[in-house]
Structure formats: C-alpha cells, structure tokens
Amino acid sequence: MRTVKAMIDEHGVVRLLEPISLHGPHLALVTILEEEKEEQKLRPYGLCAGEFTVPDDFDAPLPDE
Numbered sequence: 588m589r590t591v592k593a594m595i596d597e598h599g600v601v602r603l604l605e606p607i608s609l610h611g612p613h614l615a616l617v618t619i620l621e622e623e624k625e626e627q628k629l630r631p632y633g634l635c636a637g638e639f640t641v642p643d644d645f646d647a648p649l650p651d652e
Contacts, residue, residue, distance in 0.1 A: 595619065 592604040601617070 593617075 591607055594602050594604060595617075596602070
C-alpha cells in the first residue's frame, strides 16, 4: 500500500500529481480533503530570545527517583 497525491475536479475526474507504475488492476481508496492545507511557515530563529534562560545542567541525567 502507498499514498499518492491527486486532484479531483468538479466533474469527479481524478488526476494523479505524480507518475506511478502499476502492473494489472488495483483497488484504490480515496480520501477527499475539504481544502488543501496551507504550507506551514517556519518561525524565525530566536523568537523567544531573552524570555527565559536554560540552566547549565539542562541535559544532566535525572535522579533515580
């Protein structure tokens, strides 16, 4: 099983967004997303600079208890 992106037009015609190679007939399961998600933008580096300090022992081993 694998996932490929496709677009479905208003007439229900499915267009794959990447080429695939199949040998013989295959069954497909289609999940229709209501709208395409907006690409998540990266937050700027140092966004919280000066708001907190990381202690020197931040990555020290935790106590046994």
